Amino acid sequence: DMALYESKRHGRGRSSCYTRGMQEAVSERVQIETNMRTAIERGEMHLAFQPVLALTDDHVIGYEALIRWDHPTLGAISPVQFIPMAEETGQIVPIGAWVLQEACRQIALLPGDVYVAVNVSPVQFRSPLLLSHLTQALSQSGLPAHRLEIELTETAIVEDGSQIATMLEAIRRLGVTVAMDDFGTGYSSLAHLRDFPVDRIKVDRSFVATAESDRHSMAVLEGITHIARALGIPVLAEGVETPSQLELLRKIGCDAIQGYLVGRPEPLVRAATSQPSTSQRVFA
Ligand code: C2E
Ligand code: MG
Numbered sequence: 001d002m003a004l005y006e007s008k009r010h011g012r013g014r015s016s017c018y019t020r021g022m023q024e025a026v027s028e029r030v031q032i033e034t035n036m037r038t039a040i041e042r043g044e045m046h047l048a049f050q051p052v053l054a055l056t057d058d059h060v061i062g063y064e065a066l067i068r069w070d071h072p073t074l075g076a077i078s079p080v081q082f083i084p085m086a087e088e089t090g091q092i093v094p095i096g097a098w099v100l101q102e103a104c105r106q107i108a109l110l111p112g113d114v115y116v117a118v119n120v121s122p123v124q125f126r127s128p129l130l131l132s133h134l135t136q137a138l139s140q141s142g143l144p145a146h147r148l149e150i151e152l153t154e155t156a157i158v159e160d161g162s163q164i165a166t167m168l169e170a171i172r173r174l175g176v177t178v179a180m181d182d183f184g185t186g187y188s189s190l191a192h193l194r195d196f197p198v199d200r201i202k203v204d205r206s207f208v209a210t211a212e213s214d215r216h217s218m219a220v221l222e223g224i225t226h227i228a229r230a231l232g233i234p235v236l237a238e239g240v241e242t243p244s245q246l247e248l249l250r251k252i253g254c255d256a257i258q259g260y261l262v263g264r265p266e267p268l269v270r271a272a273t274s275q276p277s278t279s280q281r282v283f284a
C-alpha cells in the first residue's frame, strides 16, 4: 500500500509501472501456491542427494535429501522460496510426507549402511501426523530406523520447550536420529544441547565460509566443536567448498563434512556412483 501511495504521488507513469510489478509478483506467488498442491502428482518434484563424508576414515556415511521443483513455466524454483510458502499454507505436511517416503525408498535401494537425512519443517514437527508419516516411510521402504535422520533447525527445537522435548523423545524412541541444522544461526545457546538431546550438530555454512578470514567466526566454530565433543555429540560442518577449509576442520576436530568439495546435491544414482572418484580427488 505504501509503495502504491508513493507511486501515485510521483505521477501516472511510475504508478502503472509499480502496480504492474506488484501484480506480477502477486500472480507468480498465487501461481506457485496453487500449483504446489498438485506438483507432486504431476511429477514435477524430485529429490537431490548430497553426500556426507566422515573425517575419521574419509568415507561417505550418508546423504542429505534436498527437494527440487521443476515448474513447467517458471523453471526451477528454489526450496528457499517455496518451502516458506508451503509452511504458510500447510502444504508442507503432505509435501514433507512425500519427501520422507521418497528419501527412504531411494536410500533403501543402496547397498551398505548409509543414512539419509531429511529436513523437517517446524510446521511438520508440530503436526500430529509426523510420527505416522515417519513410521509409514520406514515400513513401506523397509529401511531400518537408525538409517533415517531428521534435520530440525535450532530455532524449531528450542521454541516451545516441553512439547518439543516430548516429540523429540517419541521420534528417538522409534530409532530415528535427530540432527540440529544450521547450528549457530538461531537465538539459542549451547546450554540447550543439555535439555534437547540430539544425535548430531550441523554447523551452519556461514561459519565455514568466513572462518579463514574472520577470527570471530573461527572462534565460534572451534567453540561449538569443542563443547559438542565434550558432550559426545558428533559435529558436521556444512558448506565446505575448498581443501583449505577441509584441513582447518580436520584440525579443529570436526567429525564430518558436507559441501561442494565432496559433492553437489544430485540424483542419487549419480551421487552414489560419482562418489569414489570424488573422495579420491578430495584426499589425493
Ligand atoms: P539446509 O538444510 O541447510 O541445506 C543445505 C543447503 O546448502 C542446500 O541448499 C544445499 O544445496 C546448499 N549447499 C550444500 N553444500 C554447499 C556448499 O558447499 N556451498 C553452498 N554455497 N551451498 C551449499 P538448497 O538445496 O537450496 O536448500 C535450501 C534449504 O531449503 C535447506 O537448507 C532446507 O532448509 C530447505 N529444504 C530443502 N529441502 C527441503 C525439504 O525437503 N523439506 C524442508 N522442510 N526443507 C527443505
Ligand atoms: Mg538440512
Ligand code: MG
Pocket (backbone or CB within 6 Å): 181, 182, 202, 204, 238
Ligand atoms: Mg543446514
Ligand code: MG
Pocket (backbone or CB within 6 Å): 182
Ligand atoms: Mg539452511
